[in-house]
Amino acid sequence: MHRLRGTLAALLLIAAWPTGAQAQPTDTWATLAPLLAERCVMCHNASAAAVGLRLDSLEGLKKGSTRGPVVQPGHPAGSEIVRRVKGSSLPRMPMTGPPWLPDADVARLERWISAGLPEGTPTAKPDAASTASAASTTATRPAPGQPVTWVHVAPLLATRCAQCHTDNGAMGPPPEGYRLTSYEATLSTADRVRVVPGQPGVSELLRRVQGHSRPRMPYNGPPWLSAEDTQLIADWIAQGARNAQGQPAPVPLGARVRLGGTVDAQGRLDGLPLHMAPGARLDKMPRAGEAAQVRGRVGEGGRVEVERVRGD
Template sequence: MSIVQRLLLPLLLGPAAALAQQAVTYTEIAPILQARCVLCHSGASAPLGLRLDSLEGLRAGSQRGPVALAGKPQDSELLLRLSGARQPRMPMTGPPWLSAAEMSLFERWIADGLPAGAEPAAAAPAPPAQTVDGPVTWTQVAPILARRCSKCHATQGLMGPPPEGLRLTSHAEALASGERARVIPGAPEASELLRRIRGQARPRMPYDGPPWLDEAEIALIAAWIEQGARDAESR
């Protein structure tokens, strides 16, 4: 290819090709992390110490090591968990999981070497808690369990296998009976999950409390069970 051809090539390919060459930066993935991950992965109680509320936290990784290996998306724990190639799949509140477009952004960002980009805008303060309008569903309950319970009650959590075999990473797992039922739809007072959370049965949960769940969170879980422990589709 001649020098003239090399100089003209970007013009011939047009702006779309030029955009394709631009590296994905942390600025583009930060909003996804904020919306789907920092519910659990922030603060001192972040599972395995993995904080995803800043670039520094993401690059630092967890107690088990880095979760994003620059230039190696196929070996990065972050991408393996988001894709479901390694369990438990993330985010804990899924499904829905990240979209194909969001997954592509993470893959390209890691492949591009974890560039920082411009400083992302500060996250807006969380809105005040509001009363649930209509039946309580798994959609309202799942974030509480994901933040306070699923770090242990997962296929391979902080304590290894889930304590007493109880997994709380999906609606089906929370309602599974196995050796005994922990959630009895329509009967909150007989449901061991609620009794443990209230401290009516021992050990009280979550295991890393206090602080325990607040009154509003407990009331929401009680209402969910009383109304039939509905799934995300209100079935």
């Protein structure tokens, strides 16, 4: 009997001992906010927050995006923010990934939502203006001597471009089918190429931002992108349109291009030399100072092999 009592006591002690999952503490907003500030707030802050979703405050998170709530207290599996960081809803977040959020951090977010979004001890809120400034400058710039990568460019595209260039965006389907919600989509050659690695002048994305190709982007400008932000995109393309790991993209030889601009006296398009392919069409040949549309393909060295020139 004494041995039986000892065994029962041991079993009760084991049953009462917390498991690894039970031992994990539940976060509060106060402890979870730094994670969101590091990985999400660069795009989701202040008035420029992507899809209207602000993650720089608990109130903003609860309010949700222009498309509806992103958290369901007590129900992490039904919360859009969890689905996005896991990739079960697309585009996967954060937009600068991969790397995505580690499983341990996703689990923290899920436990917090399961617990009903406890606020915890309030912490001092950063000034909204300084948060927005940090998101659009320091947080998106490489360290001195380091190359520009997708990590630096993605927040800028998310805040100023992806509202429209995404599925079910502000204008419905993405304009001309062009999405700016991932690295792969931004460099896609499915219809035509908008980013030619190593060749900023041949890249329609940059030419739209600069206003050479029309309509100028972002569509809700002015204000347009600042000179600093425009230069960031130009540097990223010039340095090979590197991915988040810093690897340059290959030049998409043979991909179609469509460029707009102004022809100069030397027959260049805003200073860009035009290499006429055999049999190239000339429709309403523009004179110096007039606008033109150029269509062609990416040739060796990233130059444009022009197949058609049409004056506007």
